Amino acid sequence: xxxxxxxxxxxxxxSAASAVAGAVRLSEVCVxxxxxxxxxxxxAEKGRGVVARWRRGVTEDLTPEPFNVRTRVHEYGGGAYxxxxxxxxxxxxxxxxxxxxxxxxxxxxxxxxxxxxxxDGRLSADGAxxxxxREDHGGEGEPVNSIALVDPxxxxxxxxxxxxxxxxxRLSADGxxxxxxxxxxxxxxxDGTELMVTKLAADGLPQDAALVAGGxxxxxxxxxxxxxxxxxxxxxxxxxxNLYRWDGRSIEPLHADEAEYGQPQWVFGQSTYDFAGxxxxxxxxxxxxxxxxxxIELDSLAYEEIPTPYTEISDVRxxxxxxxxxxxxxxxxxxxxxxDLATKDVEVLRSAGRVYDEMQPFVSAxxxxxxxxxxxxxxxxxxxxxxxxxxxxxxxxxxxxxxQVHGGPTARRxxxxxxxxxxxxxxxxxxxxxNYAGSSGYGRSYRRMLDRLWGEIDVSDxxxxxxxxxxxxxxxxDKTIIRGGSAGGFTVLAALAFHDVFAAGSxxxxxxxxxxxxxxxxxxxxxYLDRLIGKYPEEKAVYERRSPIHSVDxxxxxxxxxxxxxxxxxPPNQAEMMFHALRERGVPTAFVLFAGEQHGFRKSETAQRxxxxxxxxxxxxxxxxxxxx
Numbered sequence: 001x002x003x004x005x006x007x008x009x010x011x012x013x014x015s016a017a018s019a020v021a022g023a024v025r026l027s028e029v030c031v032x033x034x035x036x037x038x039x040x041x042x043x044a045e046k047g048r049g050v051v052a053r054w055r056r057g058v059t060e061d062l063t064p065e066p067f068n069v070r071t072r073v074h075e076y077g078g079g080a081y082x083x084x085x086x087x088x089x090x091x092x093x094x095x096x097x098x099x100x101x102x103x104x105x106x107x108x109x110x111x112x113x114x115x116x117x118x119x120d121g122r123l124s125a126d127g128a129x130x131x132x133x134r135e136d137h138g139g140e141g142e143p144v145n146s147i148a149l150v151d152p153x154x155x156x157x158x159x160x161x162x163x164x165x166x167x168x169x170r171l172s173a174d175g176x177x178x179x180x181x182x183x184x185x186x187x188x189x190x191d192g193t194e195l196m197v198t199k200l201a202a203d204g205l206p207q208d209a210a211l212v213a214g215g216x217x218x219x220x221x222x223x224x225x226x227x228x229x230x231x232x233x234x235x236x237x238x239x240x241x242n243l244y245r246w247d248g249r250s251i252e253p254l255h256a257d258e259a260e261y262g263q264p265q266w267v268f269g270q271s272t273y274d275f276a277g278x279x280x281x282x283x284x285x286x287x288x289x290x291x292x293x294x295x296i297e298l299d300s301l302a303y304e305e306i307p308t309p310y311t312e313i314s315d316v317r318x319x320x321x322x323x324x325x326x327x328x329x330x331x332x333x334x335x336x337x338x339x340d341l342a343t344k345d346v347e348v349l350r351s352a353g354r355v356y357d358e359m360q361p362f363v364s365a366x367x368x369x370x371x372x373x374x375x376x377x378x379x380x381x382x383x384x385x386x387x388x389x390x391x392x393x394x395x396x397x398x399x400x401x402x403x404q405v406h407g408g409p410t411a412r413r414x415x416x417x418x419x420x421x422x423x424x425x426x427x428x429x430x431x432x433x434x435n436y437a438g439s440s441g442y443g444r445s446y447r448r449m450l451d452r453l454w455g456e457i458d459v460s461d462x463x464x465x466x467x468x469x470x471x472x473x474x475x476x477x478d479k480t481i482i483r484g485g486s487a488g489g490f491t492v493l494a495a496l497a498f499h500d501v502f503a504a505g506s507x508x509x510x511x512x513x514x515x516x517x518x519x520x521x522x523x524x525x526x527x528y529l530d531r532l533i534g535k536y537p538e539e540k541a542v543y544e545r546r547s548p549i550h551s552v553d554x555x556x557x558x559x560x561x562x563x564x565x566x567x568x569x570x571p572p573n574q575a576e577m578m579f580h581a582l583r584e585r586g587v588p589t590a591f592v593l594f595a596g597e598q599h600g601f602r603k604s605e606t607a608q609r610x611x612x613x614x615x616x617x618x619x620x621x622x623x624x625x626x627x628x629x
Contacts, residue, residue, distance in 0.1 A: 002392040007399035007428035007476075008623045009347060010391040014359055014426050016611040019419040022606050026326055026334055026352050028269050029315035032083045034351060036324055037062075038315075038336050039069060039081060047602025051081050051088060054336070054349045063064060067107060068093040071119040072479065073135045073145075074524040075569050075599065078267025079120035089130065091118045096370045097482075098132070098150070110154050114138065118148075119550045120268040122171055128152070129204040131159060131169040131178065133268065142523040147180055149204055159206055160196075165189070165517040165524070167268055172225045174382040175283075178206055179223045179231060186527030187216065189265040190410055190440065190447065193231055195220045197246075210248050213237075219444075221262035222271060226276040228298060234262035236444045243273065244297070245281060254296055255303050260286040263314075264410050264440045266559075270314070277320030282306070283324065284313040286441050288380065290415065293323065293339070302328060308339060308346065312416045328416035330366050353419065364425040366415040377449075379461045380442065382415045383469065393428065400622065401430035401475035403466050403502070405484030405491045409458060409532070410447060412439045423577075423611060436461035436491075454487075454532035455514075455546035458493045462609045463501040478503060479622055483614070485509055486599065493548035493578065497555045504558040504622050506614050509570050509599055512578040513550075514543040522568055552581040558588035558621040562610050564597030588621050 002176035011410055020534070023295040025041040033155060036054040041047055042388045051062045058146065063069050070093035071077045081090035086103040089110075098118050099107040110130075111118065114488055121132035128168050134156075135146040147160040147169050160166060163182035167189070170179050178200055184191040198209035221234040221241060232247045232254075241262030243254040253259050261283055273283035282499035288309025295304050317324045322341055328334040335351040364387040370378035386399045393399070402424055406413045413433035421431050436458040438450025462482060472476035481504045484492045490512015496505045518536040534542050544550050559582060561575040570595060579591040592613055594606045601607050 002390055005391050006598070006623070007386060007393050007397055008479075008619065010386075010388050010426065010428040012362060012388070012423070012426035014362060014419055014423050016423060016608040016615075017604075018359075019423045019611060020607040024352050026336060026350065027315060028078070028081065029271075029317050029324055029326055029336060030081075030083050031317040031319060031324055032085060034319075035086070036288075036317075036336065036338070037081075037083055037088070037307070038326075038350065040350075041070075041209055041602065043602065043604030044605060046596075048436060049093070050565065051090060052350070062088055062101060063090060063107065066094070067099070071117055072096075073117045073119040073133060073268065075522045076524070077119065079133070079269030082121045082123070082269075084123040084127070087123075089121055089123070098130075100534040110152070111150060111156065112154065117143075120167060120169065121150075122169055124171055124204070125173070131171065133166050133169065141219055142437035142526065145523075151204075157205065159204075160209070163194075167193075167224050167265065171224060172229070173227070176200060177225075179212070179225070181214075181220060181223060184328050188410065188528055188531075189221075190219050191221045191531065192216045192218055194540045195223050195231075197231065213244070213251060217263075220274070221265060221353075224273075224275075226281075226298065227275055232273070232281070236262070239444050242279075254281070254301055255294075257285065260441055260443070264408070266408075266411070272314070274316050274323070276318040277322065282318045282323045282341075283318060284316050286443070286496060288370075290329075293325075293434065295341075306339065306341075307344065310337070312414045323485075328414070330417055331363070331420075331554050332414050333417050359419075359422075360540065362387060362426040363422055364431070368415070369465075369468075371465050373461075373464070377437075377438070377446075379465055381465050382413065382433040383474070384421060384425045384431040384433075385474070386425050386430055388426055388428065391428065396471070398476040398479075399428055399430045400479035400481060400618070401432055401466065401469060402481045402483050403432045403434060403462055405434060405436075405458070405462055405482065405488035406439070407484070407486035408440075408487045409436075409438050409450060409454060409487040409491070410440055411487075412441045420607075420611065424615075425627055427615070429481075430469070431590075432464045432465060432469060434462050437463075451531050454529075455490065455494045457490050459499060462491060463499045464493055466501050481505065481618060481622070483508075489570075490514075490548070493555070493559070494546065496557050496559060497548045497551045502557060503578055504560075504618060506560045506562070506617070507575065507578075508562045508601075508610070510561075510563055510574065511570055512548050512574050514547045515540070516574060517570070518543065521570060549577055549581065550583065552578070555582065556587060558617070560614060560617040561589070561591040562601075562613065563591070563593055564599060564601065564606075565593050565595050566597060567599045569599035589620075590617055 028039040030037040071091040088101040115138035117135040130150040136144040196209040198206040223233040291313040293306040312328040327337040364384040366382040369381040483506040485508030489507040563575040582589040
């Protein structure tokens with residue numbers, strides 16, 4: 001017998017603590033010989049990053065406390081460790097130094113303390129030189145990025161400089177050549193990058209580098225030398241991130257496809273393909289329904305899909321026998337996965353978290369939506385309906401819905417299992433993930449739809465998606481909530497200020513003043529708004545018009561602000577300004593500042609408190625009945 005209670009008030013076994021506890025963030029898969037490595041960011045250890053290794057069925061931590069494997073290059077990091085044989089190199093967060101771990105030994109620093117950040121390194125085959133991306137914060141003005149050469153004694157020389165940004169220094173198997181990616185303001189790496197190649201001199205330093213691919217309007221991703229000596233890379237030159245190779249004379253496509261074989265380079269160390277022995281390549285690619293795997297023969301370019309149960313596949317690494325990656329699906333949390341290339345058997349080496357048996361009946365499955373715009377192009381979205389085996393709503397009642405806005409804004413939401421989503425749906429909320437115009441995963445033209453329209457088309461897409469659900473009779477139009485972080489937080493505030501669709505909002509470390517963002521944000525994104533909004537200060541009026549802080553008189557709906565006290569990407573004053581302006585006008589609002597947190601919440605206690613704060617806030621300002629945290 002089901003109990004009758006209003007949507008949003010159902011009791012759920014998925015508590016905020018269970019939704020975040022043990023849900024480690026896995027990333028940066030690496031394979032060396034038969035050993036598999038990955039990075040774990042553990043909320044229960046205040047977000048500490050740990051390099052783990054799987055060897056013959058046994059998993060162990062390689063980096064002891066108090067080491068925190070993390071880099072803050074570009075503020076978002078990635079590429080925080082790399083492996084050569086059994087030697088592990090990593091960036092330690094507390095002092096910014098590179099450390100080395102040899103088999104059975106303790107970590108030893110190989111760079112001095114100083115104003116430097118390091119990422120994305122590779123050791124030469126003879127072990128004489130380490131090529132690594134360096135970010136120097138020692139001077140005035142913005143940091144200086146370069147590729148540095150570090151020798152075993154810790155001496156550092158500059159290998160490549162002059163561009164604004166660098167990534168992916170990769171050495172050929174014979175050690176004679178090096179390639180890298182570089183780009184310049186105002187481009188972001190998904191707008192345009194340059195793939196450079198050169199020979200190495202006897203002292204290990206690059207000679208004159210030549211442009212192979214890329215430019216102002218071509219995004220190149222993940223260059224990598226193949227076993228055949230050719231240079232492989234991903235490019236969106238045909239409108240989609242597809243695979244190509246360069247033999248020293250010409251560029252050849254491997255498989256033309258209206259699918260994405262690359263992704264936005266928000267962080268270092270990403271991998272969507274790798275070589276399985278000498279004769280084939282294993283790649284991941286994204287279609288509307290999710291990520292898939294495929295095999296390409298290097299000689300014939302024969303192409304064959306590899307079936308897996310996953311819709312999210314990242315960090316692809318391969319050997320001749322198996323492919324390893326981070327995989328997830330709507331019914332399975334993220335894990336480190338091994339697929340045998342001969343038998344296609346799937347083995348999970350490490351799971352980021354599992355849904356306990358008693359929680360399975362409470363899990364809501366996503367429904368893929370393509371909501372039409374007036375111009376005929378779709379708004380891509382995933383909808384999760386409320387699910388509970390023991391509760392039902394009163395006759396005629398419709399659920400409140402949370403519209404989730406991803407960050408970036410050049411990013412995307414996936415349809416994989418996340419207990420933080422199920423926390424809401426099991427209490428009687430609907431949940432809608434919106435991949436608005438400008439989201440990645442749908443080709444270059446879809447990404448570019450956001451050019452000069454950020455704060456308009458993303459907002460209208462979210463409003464249209466919410467209105468669509470209400471028109472279908474799936475949700476209560478008067479109880480529509482919008483929620484987002486970072487760039488998504490800006491969309492939250494803009495939607496509440498400039499549209500009359502949403503009844504309340506939750507802004508996580510979001511932007512309220514675009515001018516302040518243009519003046520104060522970090523180097524990586526300091527010119528991002530040139531493409532999204534327009535040049536500043538030349539188009540100052542546009543910045544003011546779209547900034548919610550200048551239209552606070554139009555914002556009359558309740559807003560909750562959640563922010564990290566040490567956020568360098570979006571400083572806390574962005575939330576504080578908005579909070580005080582709303583409170584002075586009597587608009588229901590609350591502001592929670594989390595000590596020790598930066599851009600994005602890494603600690604389990606922060607994530608738990610944030611979820612509980614949102615539920616209590618929405619229950620207070622929007623719902624009629626009590627809420628159960």
